[in-house]
Amino acid sequence: MNISKDFTWEEMLYSDTAKVNGIKNVPEREERMAIEELVKRLLQPLRLAYGGPIRITSGYRCAELNELVGGVPSSQHVKGQAADCMIRGNASELLGLVLAHKLPFDQAILYRKRNFLHLSIRPENNREKVLFK
Numbered sequence: 001m002n003i004s005k006d007f008t009w010e011e012m013l014y015s016d017t018a019k020v021n022g023i024k025n026v027p028e029r030e031e032r033m034a035i036e037e038l039v040k041r042l043l044q045p046l047r048l049a050y051g052g053p054i055r056i057t058s059g060y061r062c063a064e065l066n067e068l069v070g071g072v073p074s075s076q077h078v079k080g081q082a083a084d085c086m087i088r089g090n091a092s093e094l095l096g097l098v099l100a101h102k103l104p105f106d107q108a109i110l111y112r113k114r115n116f117l118h119l120s121i122r123p124e125n126n127r128e129k130v131l132f133k
């Protein structure tokens with residue numbers, strides 16, 4: 001089922017770790033709303049700006065899954081506010097597009113070695129914080 005033209009619920013909820021460990025990883029209503037906002041306000045506009053497929057390597061994580069993958073308890077993934085994005089090329093290109101198109105975001109963390117971009121958004125008071133790891 002699609003959330004927007006190019007993003008589906010399946011990819012926002014899917015996790016190998018959850019599958020292997022029998023974790024359901026089902027968001028509650030509040031988290032579902034956050035995921036929709038993340039996709040509609042940030043990921044889909046970014047997809048259009050980029051003009052190619054963006055792969056979500058980690059979207060929503062229930063608390064149990066987040067702990068298993070070593071995420072911090074306060075992770076925005078647990079709230080449905082964050083997604084890790086990969087493209088065929090360098091993930092820094094995505095960061096450049098987020099900034100150039102002035103897309104709303106709370107945190108953007110570029111993981112240079114692992115070549116993915118963590119993006120998050122909050123309902124309000126977005127900090128527009130850019131970090132490099």
Ligand SMILES: [Zn+2]
Nearest residue numbers: 082083084118
């Ligand atoms: Zn992340």
